[in-house]
Amino acid sequence: MAAVRVIQEIQISSSPSLPAQPPQPLSFLDAMWLQSSTPVERLFFYDFPHPLFHFIDHNLPILTNSLSLTLRHFYPLAGSIRPSPNYDNQFEITCEEDDSVTITIVEFIGDEFRNISGHHSKNFKNLRLLVPKLTKTSLGGGQFPLISIQITIFPNQGLCIGFAIHHAACDGSGLMQFIRSWAAACRCTEPTLDDISPPFLDRSVIINTHGICRKIFEMMRKYKGASGKCLEKQSSLSISDSNLVFATFTLNKDQIGLLKERVQAKRVEEGKPSLHISAFAVTCAYAWRCLVKAQASDGDIKQYFVCAVDWRARMRPSIPSNYFGNCLGVCMAEVNSRVLVEKNGNEVAAMEISKSIDALQGKDVYEALIAVIDRHWEPARSRRLSVAGSPKFRVYEVDFGWGRPVKVDITSIGGTRAISLVENREEAGGMEIVLVELCSNAIQTFGV
Incomplete structure (x- = not known):
């Protein structure tokens, strides 16, 4: 032991x-x-x-x-x-x-x-x-x-x-x-x-515009009373459960490139102009679809994807890039379960994530937060996936004198049912996706 x-x-x-x-x-x-x-x-x-x-x-x-x-x-x-x-x-x-x-x-x-x-x-x-x-x-x-x-x-x-x-x-x-x-x-x-x-x-x-702090706390209290039980049911894994495993899955640069190509092909098929699709968007879309398929969710349930967005350069006026504190906004994508698990589910999810991020352009952080809070905390029959970390942090470059890390993990995802995302240690342009699941679920989750 x-x-x-x-x-x-x-x-x-x-x-x-x-x-x-x-x-x-x-x-x-x-x-x-x-x-x-x-x-x-x-x-x-x-x-x-x-x-x-x-x-x-x-x-x-x-x-x-x-x-x-x-x-x-x-x-x-x-x-x-x-x-x-x-x-x-x-x-x-x-x-x-x-x-x-x-x-x-x-x-x-x-x-x-x-x-x-x-x-x-x-x-x-x-x-x-x-x-x-x-x-x-x-x-x-x-x-x-x-x-x-x-x-x-x-x-x-x-x-x-x-x-x-x-x-x-x-x-x-x-x-x-x-x-x-x-x-x-x-x-x-x-x-x-x-x-x-x-x-x-x-x-x-960071200026408290529109009395946002008070509004956020009011909404959080309302949310806890209205749908806290639903959230508790969705996030019922105990971090002390001996059957939990911590699993890492990787996508290399070529695989991410292929996922991007499929999104653009889908856009052409629909007669729509090309859309900027990031490696982050297609990686998150891939993980999102795999997890929903593994859950065998009811086709009528709405699925939400939530990620934090650095607002330092988006603030007006912008604040220094070395600001030490919290400067995060939130973006959200929404897709029906049935659509997400269909053949083109990856492409639909990637487009929705990309559009949600692009929609933040020119928005005040207050507007973005309130919009997400209103959508994210009201539905009783919905599920959501959030992401921790970012490949932009370049965690594998942190050297204390012993060289590059052999692995970097975010263990706090075990208590939130989130996934974590960092750059692929072994290949530039790749990604590492990490999740915590029960033994019986983790093997099948990304085996699709």
Whole structure:
């Protein structure tokens, strides 16, 4: 039976140390995630053919020192989120002088590194052992931490750096800024603050237009009462179920190209002009159709596909690309189950996803969010698929000094029934699709 043995737990503060900073009010794009009970969880696996003592003596000081420097720029991550003492129904990030981030060092026992880090189907319960716990017992008064880190050593084989972060702290782009900065500092012989690109931390650039935060919370409460039971039924997988497997499927560049060609051929057949179809759209469409076919859904059920869209360049005026916080809009595509599983289901799904993304052009983030909320949370007899991650994050370029990761996984999809999407490690232009399913379902899901 697989298990982990805790070696030590370390609290890392910023260096040089910072005095207490003014509280940072959460923007409405941050506050949307406050009710999410599932942190974002990312695992980075690396080859590390050295014994445990080598890591403790040689690598751990480099990792902790470089993290301390990185937190000088990303200091909000060492803070905590709390209700604002000055305003009702508002929250803020508070940063005190002695704030820190927890790193837990553990040794993995009972399974081989290749079994845990491979692209093949693997036991999800074992994978969860690599995920840090996002807790800090010293917090009270409604406060909770933003991030936790766990480094799991497989002696003489490899290691895994795991992150758990509350989504209200930042989006995927912000998290990857932090991880890349830490990795860059690790690679330097004697890192300094000049080696770390600072993020843009001013959350006041996200303006609460139209009182959207209040409207969003009202709709969420209404949704929970009206259709929460339906959602609970759809998302009934328990992440502790020993029968869950974590499965990775890949599409190479040629396969994605073929999927694109089929969409354009369908457009020509219908007498319509060609449409810009991205690799993201056809990959998501392919996964969507496969999963609906595996579910054997009623043909009259509406199927929804939902994905987050980076709004940094779409804001008016645009905000810096290194903005650290949440800056996500949402787009949604809708297809009837019967249409989705038919012969041309891939092509129809890809076109609907592409049109949904193109329709965001020129829209205010408020308009886009409200439109999706109205459509996404009202139907009782509907199902939806969401996607975590993005191939634009280039996760396989994150090098802490041991080379490229052998695998990067997002384990938080196990609690949301989403899929994750990253670039194909082995081939430029390809994609990796990951899902969590019961053993009996996972094998057939993409076997179509």
